[in-house]
Amino acid sequence: MGICIWKESMATKTILIVVLLLDLQCQMVCDTHSINCTPCDDPLPIFHEFYQPGDFIIGQIVSHIFLLHDSPSFQEQPTEKLIDERFSVPKHYQNILALVFAIKEINENPKFLSNITLGFHILSGYYLAKITYKATLNLLSTHNMFIPNYRCDAQERLISVIGSRLTETYASMATILTNYKIPQFTYESFTPAHGDRILFPSMYEMVPSESFQYMGVAQLLHYFKWTWIGLFAVDDDNGEKFLQTVTPLLSQNGICFDFILRTPKRTDTNDLIEQLLSLLEKYPVLVNSTANAYFIYGLSTSMYTLRMLLGMAQQSSLPPLSKVWIVTSQWGFESVSLQRIWDTQIFHGAISFTVHSNQPPGFQNFLQIIKPSKAKGDGFIQDFWEQAFDCSFKHSDESEEIKKPCTGEEKLESLPGTLFEVSMTGQSYNVYNAVYAVAHVLNALDTFQFKSRALVQQREWKFQNLEPWQLHHFLRSVPFNNSAGDAVSFDERGELRAGFDVTNWITFPNNSFARVKVGRLDPHAVPGNALTLHEDRIVWPRSFNQVVPHSLCNDPCHPGYSKEKKEGAKFCCYNCALCPEGMFSDQKDMDACVKCSEDRYPNKKQNECIPRTRSFLSYKEYLGIVLAVMALSFSLSTALVLAIFVKHQNTPIVKANNRHLSYILLISLLLCFLCSLLFIGKPGKVTCLLQQTAFGIIFSMALSSVLAKTITVVLAFMATKPGSRVRKWVGKRMANSLVLSCTFVQSGICTLWLSTSPPFPDTDMHSLNGIIILKCNEGSTAMFYSVLSYMGFLAIVSFTVAFLARKLPDSFNEAKFITFSMLVFCSVWVCFVPTYLSTKGKYMIAVEIFSILASSAGLLGCIFSPKCYIIIMRPELNNAEHVIRRKK
Incomplete structure (x- = not known):
């Protein structure tokens, strides 16, 4: 008992x-x-x-x-019948x-x-x-x-x-x-x-917990860039909790939904049929949706009613659905007995997170x-x-x-x-x-x-x-x-320490199916890497012809464009805007265009950055060669004139206007022509230090020599007057002192420049699109323009004095030649300033070189070519009698 x-x-x-x-x-x-x-x-x-x-x-x-x-009804005895x-x-x-x-x-x-x-x-x-x-x-x-x-x-x-x-x-x-x-x-x-x-x-x-599954689904959608999906949830507390959990998670991962379909829970038969008929009216929304991925909260009961809905649609000759179904682990691809003959081809290619199993x-x-x-x-x-x-x-x-x-x-x-x-x-x-x-x-x-x-x-x-x-x-x-x-084993919360298998379901016409493991969701992996997929193993629904389907609200923005918010639409729906100038996008659906690195620039399609071309005035290009040849030619011409003057140094025409000043001027012009070569070639530390300073000092010496020659003409004329006190100023001493003092001032300015903010090699990446300009940065712009201003001052003084002395009696009329040469000089440099400022890159250097060559050639040609003509072509005029006769 x-x-x-x-x-x-x-x-x-x-x-x-x-x-x-x-x-x-x-x-x-x-x-x-x-x-x-x-x-x-x-x-x-x-x-x-x-x-x-x-x-x-x-x-x-x-x-x-x-x-x-x-x-239930209170009109008769309640029963629970099968x-x-x-x-x-x-x-x-x-x-x-x-x-x-x-x-x-x-x-x-x-x-x-x-x-x-x-x-x-x-x-x-x-x-x-x-x-x-x-x-x-x-x-x-x-x-x-x-x-x-x-x-x-x-x-x-x-x-x-x-x-x-x-x-x-x-x-x-x-x-x-x-x-x-x-x-x-x-x-x-x-x-x-x-x-x-x-x-x-x-x-x-x-x-494992459902929240871990949802995280895996979000990673799966993100992996395939499916940002526009459909959601299915059973119409009960489970479905409501599912939506409350999933929708914020999807939004955080940049995914939104086209629709939410609430499938009826298993209730009494009358309500079930009525709800299915109501859902059948929404079937065109499922077919016409641009979303190709449907995420189903896969409770067994909700899956049965969903299959009933799809079966009713098939019997009503409605177009079939061809979507990628993503389901949670609760669904085991099972059927109630009534569904044994129902077609399962609609779920071909479905992806689910299944509980790991072994045999x-x-x-x-x-x-x-x-x-x-x-x-x-x-x-x-x-x-x-x-x-x-x-x-x-x-x-x-x-x-x-x-x-x-x-x-x-x-x-x-x-x-x-x-x-x-x-x-x-x-x-x-x-x-x-x-x-x-x-x-x-x-x-x-x-x-x-x-x-x-x-x-x-x-x-x-x-x-x-x-x-x-x-x-x-x-x-x-x-x-x-x-x-x-x-x-x-179980953890302290009583949850099994395990993950999920990502399973691809392949159906066959006889309603059989095969499971293919295509990935793994590991809870112990590094955050963000819990999901691993073997994309090559996935079989997609037949309508996609084994091409990874897109599930987007609109066509993706191609490289060269960025996403632009569409007013009144969900954040997954957007317009495509062309990247602004100077920016690019090299991937589809970029949120914003970005700038290239400093050494690159966008191509015409603005879909990639290409290396910038380094630009400087090189000896290997035609412009550099031409300018170098011109500089050497003028240098040789200057050297030839100097040689002529040295050879005929005792002739009256050479001695007439202080031959030492002529030598200084010719040597200065020779150096001016040669200093232009410093501007050609890749800028370096030494060349940047010498370019403007050498140019400024040498040109100042040349201009001071011209000024000294002009003043010498004036003083020589004034010294011829009886009792003139100016006679003591006539001679080499005054001329040399003037040249040295004027040159010394410019040298002082250049020394101050080099000691405070010297020029240095630099790059300019913004002036010309796609080009990195290699140049010499002046360091101090104020000092650079001070050098130019001082040379301009000497040029104006020389021009003024020469212009005032142009009618003085002189056998060779050198004051007139100096006046004309300074007119050429000033014209060149007046034109230089706006031209220099309006050009970019190596052409700025070319303009400066051309100005140096043109102004120096003007001085050389206007002052010395008449004298060389007499010395070489008309030697009979180069004698004392002719000079005295001209003076009388």
Whole structure:
């Protein structure tokens, strides 16, 4: 005779109230409305159950049949009736087999829990919170006795429970079991919409959190540059929480949505059909959307209704959808029995984040021996067999629909993958690992008891009296390797340390499919690199012809353009604006154009930066060669004139106007011609220091020589007058002093310039597009113009004095020649200033060189060419008599 143990607690009182409400529900309605009622049966029957005894029981609540019902009414007795068995999900039967297989393996292993046997108790929840609540209370009762909180068999203990995702359905299970601190395992993702983790401390998740999945989806969209997508969410609290979580995450990653479609949750049949018809009116939005990527919150129930919607569209001859479907891990590409013949080609090329799974050795052999005739106590297999193989074990002539009889020898391998898979799915693999997690904890506790007998005797503790709450510490601290070779462990939050596989789904015309692993989402990777993809393995929907599809609001902006906000549209929709001058964009859809580096500039299309051409006046180009040849030619001419003057130095025409000044002037002009060569070639440190300073000092010497010659003419004329005091100023001393003093002033200015802010080699990258101008920076612009101003002052003084002395009697009329030469000189440099300032690059240097050559040539030609003409061509005029005659 069994002994029943009663436990008094707050949870007990709550459970008793629930039980009373369940038992009295039918009778209260009958009495209230005076309806003739038969004695009330169980208002919420559970038809599917699988039990195997053992020392410790692992419970499981599964859902494989949709229990649709009409809207409740108080005009008749409420019922929960099964509309049709064809609404079952045969694929979920593998979750049951995974638990049975794991316990069978453990019990048959003599080296593992040798003195303990594990049993199981599996019940169906039918996707309804009410029945799930009752199934949970059944697990807390002795088998076949619905008396929660009593244990009438000391040999059987409920040690843990395995359930599906934590939705409003399974939140009922978690709420009850948390009061008992019984370990609960979910083999689908945890949904925060139905409670905080703090409310369910006994929960262990066999799948990483959904928020990690969403982050992976955002990285996937970002990888393919899909910024314009469609969102599908079930119309319930889960869908609302999904949208509240995902939309900000997508916005942070530059992704927005074209539409949000709320798929109906599984409710009563009338509402479901009405909502599907309403959604069918929105079907053109799905077809005509420019988004090619659709992100689905892939709850199984929402996927079934979505497939119903697509099936209705196909039957209505509406155009098919050709999109890339991105789904979360809850979807296992499964079908309800009614959808066995529905086309799955619309999901060809879908991408999902799937729970990592492996194949435990012996599982497929275990499936091969599964037969209805051999499965004793299995209350699920008959319904599964009939729905999966579309046959019937019943032989009734009154059946409305005649089905082929089931032989019981059908092969599971012959079923399409949407109905059943012979390889272990991710959900089944999680169930398998959950069973082994409990078994390893029991094994650890058993080993602990064996090694600590003294401690056991002292505390009077026996392994058979183990309570479920005592497993929690070990569950978080006992990692293990399963038979498939994968490491299994939980973190301090009770979440499995694992990632997701990125799976590409390939469908075939016979409704079979293949999974192709194309990537991995690793939670332990470096932030930002959690997602790895093998793009070459991905098979896209057939309409894209294996070309990576675009999912954008508008055509991308090509290189050379940048995105420009479109008024009144979402941030993913934009116009394309040409890059401003001097800027470029070398990628598609750049937010803004950027500047090139200093040594580069945009090409004409403004889509890349090309190296700038370095520009300077070189000896290798025609302009440099011409100017160099001119400078050398004038230098040789000056040297020739100097040689002529030296050779004929004693002739009257050479001695007439102070031959020493003529020598100084000729040497100065020779140096002027040669200094122009400093401006040709690549600017260097030495050449930059010498260019303007040498030019300024040498030209100042030349101009002071001209000024001295002019003053000498004037003084010579004035000295001829009787009693003139000017006679003492006539001679070499005065002329040399004037030349030296004028040159010294310019030298002082140049010395100050070099000591304070000397010229240096520099580059100009902004004056000419695409060209780096190599030049000499003056250092101090004020000093540069001071040098030029001083030369201008000397030129003006020389011109003024020469102009005033142009009519003085002179045998060779040198004052007139000096006047004309200074007129040429001043004209050249007056034209030089605006021309110099209006040109850029090497042409500025060319203008300066030309001005130096032209002004120097003007002095040389106007002053010395008449004298050379007389010396060479008219030597008879170069004598004292002619000079005296001219003077008289």
